[in-house]
Amino acid sequence: MTYTPVVNEQRFLMRHIVRIDELAAHDSFAAASPDVVDAILEGAGAFAAGEFAPLNRIGDTVGAKWTADGVRMPEGFHAAYQAYVDGGWGSLAAAPEHGGQGLPFALATAVLEDLGTANMGFSLIMMLTPGAVEALTTHGSEDQQATWLPKLVTGEWNGTMNLTEPQAGSDVGALRTTATPAGDGSWRIKGTKIFITFGDHDLTDNIVHLVLARTPDAPAGTRGISLFLVPKIRLDGAQNDVRCVSIEHKMGIHASPTCALSYGDNDDCHGWLIGPENAGMRAMFTMMNNARLNVGLQGVSVAERATQQAVAYARERVQSARAGAPTRDPVAIIEHPDVRRMLLRMKALTMGARALIYYAAGQADRAHLGDEAAQARLDLVTPLAKAYGTDVGVEVASLGVQVHGGMGFIEETGAAQHYRDARIAPIYEGTNGIQAADLVGRKLELAGGEALAALLRDIRGEAGDETQLMALADAVELVTARLGAASVDDRLSGSYPLLTMLSVLVCGWLLARQARAAAGEADMDVDFLAIKHAAARFYLDRIVPEAIGLADGATAGAEGLYAIDAGAFAA
Structure with a gap:
């Protein structure tokens, strides 16, 4: 399983989707000059391909191991992680006062994409630490920031997110972990947390857990939850009273x-x-929203890896003559129409989802500069980025198995790993159903609906003669209005189709923008420009109409869902 960094694609998106030159015009991001951006994109791709990609298979077949003395990582992971720290790859977007490089979050997003494409499982240790940094930067005291941020920023320590408990999954308000004041400014934490990503390992000499707990006499539900910093090793060098009792045996x-x-x-x-x-x-959502963008990026990463492998296999695998060809000579399967359909769908979906994530990252950078409209846009597209990005990852990985045929179902080819790795992403950091509920329950009403209205105006202003894109914008507007006037059950029953419609609309808009930009990039690689045009056309002609077709289902209401009792499902 080889991995080729997509530097040309990333560079193109930085120019035309992130519009990084606008960011670099601000003093805060002045270091993001074209030569620095290019050097980081080139260097990160080479690093990921050289250090992380070779460990992808051993990570899958050997994996992390639980022992009574702590979790142990496979051979090679320690050196690769140390190289990540030494290279400063984790510090790109952090503030200089905490040891960061002060570069745009969008640039750090491209680096994390490379690491995830090279080795999705390994890259999860890098996924949550930036959110922990942001949570401490936003909500921590000056002393906490000075004490904990420098080594979190470099990656010498990693951060974790501790929400879920055995009896409290998505219902965070049902958690039972307690925090009791110790009288010296610290608290004593007691409870159990599950599904904690990289909650224990031997790659760093400390782990900084951000833990939700309930203090004495706290109000019930989410109103009575507080956030605590709980290190694995205390600053005096003593082992804290936290231990890993098991690790999950996962798909x-x-x-x-x-x-x-x-x-x-x-x-x-x-x-x-x-x-x-x-x-x-409130403090945890700062971390969680950062993580949700990065989880959407995981979908893009695994989709890219699956697509690269499927394309390589389709070019090499010779089988059957092409239907209608003048000879009966067998051809590479990439010449068959249905394989072409799958490969172009994989390319188009991956490019569209990547553009959505990078666009969201660019809005995050503008919000950091104080742009309130960018913050509203970021809030609106975050559930799209997380849900659609991960849905794309699963679909593209599944198509990758299909392109391989029977060999895709054989573990040795590696195509199955991409699907198995991708399948968790629509579940964690808030299931995609929760993202859809968040969209219709909160995000569409931002600023009295102006956030969505502004987005639709921008899309229509750029759509030009893309009639299908305009039709989808109209359909989104109609469905949104109907759901806004509907009952809660009806609104939630249509939330997922609407989220998909809006996601496809944004991706189609950004792909159409890229197709226009590509027309003026004659000095770029011919094949790159060709696939850019072909993928955008495929998305606009085939995937956008599919999304328009979701409108009737989105407004069908919840009555049919409750036409039977729960027991009838088992009949």
Whole structure:
């Protein structure tokens, strides 16, 4: 399984989707000059291909191992992770006052894409730490920032997110972990957390857990949750009272230890409050929204890897003559129409989802500069990025198996790993159904609906003669209006189709923009420009009409869903 960095694609998106030259015009991002951007894109791709990609298979077949002394990572991972730290790859977007390089988040997004494409399971240790940095930067005290951020920024320590408990999955308000004041400014944490990504390992000498817990006499539900910083190793060098009691045996991402953590078995787990008491959900959402963009990016990463492998196999695998050809000589399967359909769909979906994630990252950078409209746009597209990006990852990985035929179902080819790895992404960091509920329940009403209206105006202003794109914009507007006037059940029953419609609309808009830009890029690689045009055309002509077709289902209402009792499902 080879991996080729997509530097030309990333460079193109930085110019035409992120519009990084606009960001570099601000003092905060002045370091993002064209030569620096190019050097980072080239260097990150080479690093990922050279250090992370060779470990992808061993990560899947050997994986992380639980021991009584802690989780152990496979051979080669320690050196690769140290090279990541030494190269400064984790510090790109962090603030200079905390040891970061002060570069745009969009540029760090491209680096994380490379790492995830090369080795998705391994890259999960890099996925959550930036969110922990952002949460501490936004909500932590000056002392906490000075103490913990420098090594989190470099990656010498990694950060984790601790929400889920055995009895409280998506219902975070049902958590039971407690925090009791110790009288010295610290708290004693007691409880169990599950599904903690890289909750334990031997790659760093400390792990910084961000843990949601309930303080004494706190209000019920999410209003009574606080956020605590709980290190694996305390600053005095003592082992904190937190231990990994097991790791999950998963369908995929075997290189990422998914841990069950027990806090305070000996009543000596020290934690420190981040932000005000009972304001933990607001602080955690800072981390979670960062993570949701990065999870959407995982979908893009695995889709890219699956697509590259499928294209290579289709070019090499010779089977059957092409229908209607003048001879009966067998040809590479890439010459058969249905294989072409699958490969172009893989390319188009991957390019579209990547453009969506990079666009969101560019909006995050503008929001960082104080642009309120960009913040509203980011809030609106974040559930799209997470849900659609991960749906694309699963679909493209599945198509990759299909292109391989029977060989795709054989583990040795590696196509199955991409599908197994991708399948978790629509589930964690808020299932995609939760993203859809968030869209219709909160995000469409941002600024009284102006956030969506502004987005639709921008799309229509650029759509030109793309009639299908205009039709989809009209359909989104109509469905949104109908769901806005519907009951809660009806709104939620149509939320997922609407999320898909809006996601496809944004991706189609951004791909159409790229196709126009490509027409003026005569000095670029001919094959790159050709696939750019072909993929955009495929998306606009085939995938956009599919999304228009979701409108009737989105407004069908919930009555049919409840026409039977729950017991009838088992009939």
